[in-house]
Amino acid sequence: MKRSDFWYDLPEELIAQTPAEPRNSSRLMCVDRESGEISHDRFYNLCSHLKKGDLLVMNDSRVLPARLYGEKEGTGSFIEFLLLEQKGDKVWEILVRPGKKAKPGTKFSFGNGRLKAEILETVEGGNRIAKFECEGNFFTALEDVGQMPLPPYITKKLEDKERYQTVYSHELGSAAAPTAGLHFTKEMIEELHEKGINTAFVTLHVGLGTFRPVKEDDVKGHKMHSEHYHLPKETAELINKTKAEGGRVIAVGTTSCRTLESVASFNNGEIKEAEGYTDIFIYPGYKFKVLDGLITNFHLPESTLIMLVSAFMGYDNTMNAYKVAVEEKYRFFSFGDAMIIL
Template identity: 55%
Template sequence: MTLKTSDFDFDLPEELIAQTPLENRASSKLLILDSKTGAIEDTQFPAIIDELNEGDALVMNDTRVLPARLHGEKPDTGGHLEVLLLTNTTGDTWETLIKPAKRAKKGTVISFGNGALKAVVDEELEHGGRMITFSYDGVFLEILESLGEMPLPPYIKERLSDNDRYQTVYAKENGSAAAPTAGLHFTPVVLKKIEDKGVKLVYLTLHVGLGTFRPVSVDDVENHKMHSEFYRLTKDAADTLNAVKENGGKVVAVGTTSIRTLETIGTKFDGKLQEDNGWTDIFIKPGYEFKIVDAFLTNFHLPMSTLIMLVSAFAGKENVLHAYEHAVKERYRFFSFGDAMFVK
């Protein structure tokens, strides 16, 4: 049966798209979906503690979002350019998106923060992006922290007053262009309660690319090409998770990025995990058989996105669309700063 992109559409009133994070991270609502029965429960986020048992593992993505949006100007004309950092390819060279692109020809010099940071356009890429190389005095990440803005998703129109609210409390590894948003609900207090229950807290890294927001532009889902993202799993993390599985515990992933990393490695090594890093463009859609993940926490995703397809692969399209319909009716908050869903 051919999967159509339109099969994953749903009506979402615009006012349900959360524009700002809640004051308290853990005060969001939580919808619990049983993937076998389709049963739905409405509760508050801290109830996730009750869904985890001693001997389970909670797997989180410790990537840190870079303040990757820079405002610069061309020193010769004073023309404004907005630069979005995508991937650090080598040294001080980055793949970027620049607006307006037509003003950023090869050889163009761009100045940021009155010259605290400079860049030269090295190459114009096929998809409209630009390779640029930076020059500066000092530490690049420190300069970026002082000049850059958080690259919030296109559906968020409000400015973020505190950049830390677009980071998880366990963010550590610099490199993402977007936050792994399911993790935004956790507080140190909630994590401590989970750990005290005998649940292993395990971290992996997947640097989220902006492709995560790209809509599926083809009607036949099979023809969609996933973007590539860099992941890393340590030996300690792999050993811990293999032991949890062997002892009958659940591997519970926080967010679609953790799912994609675990399933990429599980697919590569016949249902086992081991130390690994590389680039993944895994596309998890209905028909996919999960090898590692037993349950997961996620946010509410965009209509017709690869993310709602991933959730549907685990819980069934009908169950997921019914849960989304329920969430709309109950006025859940959607997308990056929205409420959460636990799928078991």
């Protein structure tokens, strides 16, 4: 398939700039995976679309406040860091802007000295390796000084950092939120349990590569970024029990989907406790091994995420659903509305 097959026209005003209030008031498009039939609801009615014995698998990764604004020591000139991946104790691979100021040996200060950093080396692609210093715990200092690394299409300031975190986020390490989970409230999760709908957790630390555009005309030529995942033993047991009892396994978000399908692919279809890195790329033609349903947001044109959705519910159904979403003025992308595919 060609990259251009996944293009759709999106009016800029439909890109959500702020999260819905309350969280679960977002709209919910409901799509029948087989027929493509569409209905419309609100996220707080999610329970009515699920059955007793279903299992929702959620990504409990927590977003790092990974954007740092500071100054070059000695000159006071402005610098921006974006933390990408931890390489060691207080050692990170980072994006720097402006890059010309960040030569090896250069030192920077953030938050009036709460965090300090020295550039160690320049690596492939122009990223830098930086060694940080701070008093006390590094992640505590980062919470104090850092800003949320919102996607480039969100231009409004986020007033509350927690609105770019899911209510069940726990494992710190993502550069972007697993946004399908932003719609859930703690009360909703309790309601699910009361109705016999189970929840389980995986961890996949979302990298900034999730926003990387597909540049190759033939989608098969696209190389996915690698991301760290963990599927715990208790989650594996719940998935296997759900399948054995005829329940449905529904991924909350493409990150949960990619974790489940990665583990199954690496283990001949078996789901068991696993940890590692995955660069799985799911596009039309892929045969799903675990998923029975998917909850997801509306994704960028020509992105790997819309390709994954197309693989799950069919290309024609997907492009029609997006056409309807535009016509019905759904809100798009990270802070936008949701879709459930069953």
